[in-house]
Amino acid sequence: MSEWLEERRRVLLTAQQLLEKRLTVGSSGNVSQRVGAELLAITPNRRYTEDLTPADIVIATFEGDVVDGDGIPSSELMLHVGVYQARPEVQAVIHAHPRYVSAVAMTGRPIPPILEDQMIYLGGQIEVAAHAMSGSDELAAAAVLALGERNACLLANHGALAVGRDLRAALYACEYLEKLCLAFLWASLLGDPDVLPPEVVETEQAFFRMMQRTESELVGARIRR
Ligand SMILES: [Zn+2]
Numbered sequence: 537m538s539e540w541l542e543e544r545r546r547v548l549l550t551a552q553q554l555l556e557k558r559l560t561v562g563s564s565g566n567v568s569q570r571v572g573a574e575l576l577a578i579t580p581n582r583r584y585t586e587d588l589t590p591a592d593i594v595i596a597t598f599e600g601d602v603v604d605g606d607g608i609p610s611s612e613l614m615l616h617v618g619v620y621q622a623r624p625e626v627q628a629v630i631h632a633h634p635r636y637v638s639a640v641a642m643t644g645r646p647i648p649p650i651l652e653d654q655m656i657y658l659g660g661q662i663e664v665a666a667h668a669m670s671g672s673d674e675l676a677a678a679a680v681l682a683l684g685e686r687n688a689c690l691l692a693n694h695g696a697l698a699v700g701r702d703l704r705a706a707l708y709a710c711e712y713l714e715k716l717c718l719a720f721l722w723a724s725l726l727g728d729p730d731v732l733p734p735e736v737v738e739t740e741q742a743f744f745r746m747m748q749r750t751e752s753e754l755v756g757a758r759i760r761r
Contacts, residue, residue, distance in 0.1 A: 540593075543593075546569060546703050547567050547569050547578070547579060547703065548579075550630070550707055551566075551567045554707065558634075558635075560632040564632070565632035565633060566612050568628065569702075569703055570627045575595055575596065577595055578594055578609050579610050580592050580608055580610065581607070581608040581610050583607065592606070593605065594607050594608070594610075598620065612631050612670065614672070615631055615671075615679055617676070618673075618676035618677065619697070624752060625701065625748060625751045626700070628699065629698075630706045630709075631698075633694070634710070634717070636717035637713060637714055638694075639717065640721065641691060641694060645664065646690075647661065647662040647716060648661055652740075653715075655737065655740040656743075656744070657712045658686055658712055659685060660686055662713065663682040663686075663689050665683075678691075687699050696713050701751045
């Protein structure tokens with residue numbers, strides 16, 4: 537286990553923070569980190585986070601074969617793999633069932649660009665992936681499509697998907713998404729929330745894309761070294 541001990545510790549810590557921040561409940565939700573080119577460290581299937589040790593974090597291939605660890609990888613493994621294959625710069629993926637995300641996700645309504653931190657940290661309008669069975673390839677494909685180049689999306693009648701250049705960024709993306717859903721719900725009680733002006737959206741999305749490209753190049757340089 538020692539070869540991937542640091543990655544396992546970080547994945548476990550993030551899973552614990554997800555629970556402490558009340559972004560998920562019980563054994564639901566899953567956390568992963570990319571390990572090298574085609575491996576990931578991922579939380580095990582249906583285990584309570586408070587019972588886990590670093591040794592329980594599973595090292596698996598993108599095909600789902602366990603390379604190291606006694607546990608079974610999360611049933612949402614293909615959701616994580618789908619993102620890593622579509623987004624080379626992404627280093628960490630979190631899937632969770634936060635309460636306000638859950639409320640918006642069951643309406644199927646995307647969240648238009650309404651908040652500055654939504655633009656800066658999540659990358660624009662939040663799309664909703666079409667409903668598909670948990671753990672299915674169909675869910676992974678729908679989620680990758682809804683995520684696009686942004687850092688978060690909703691999964692219809694299900695929950696949240698958040699990604700980042702590392703586990704901390706993915707965790708904060710999940711937290712920003714939950715805060716955005718709360719604000720969206722409250723604002724919707726007062727009427728339709730005001731959407732940011734189109735020129736602001738365009739400028740901020742261009743800036744977000746530039747930052748993503750920079751991160752992608754940095755990751756590429758790290759892999760080449
Ligand atoms: Zn789920």
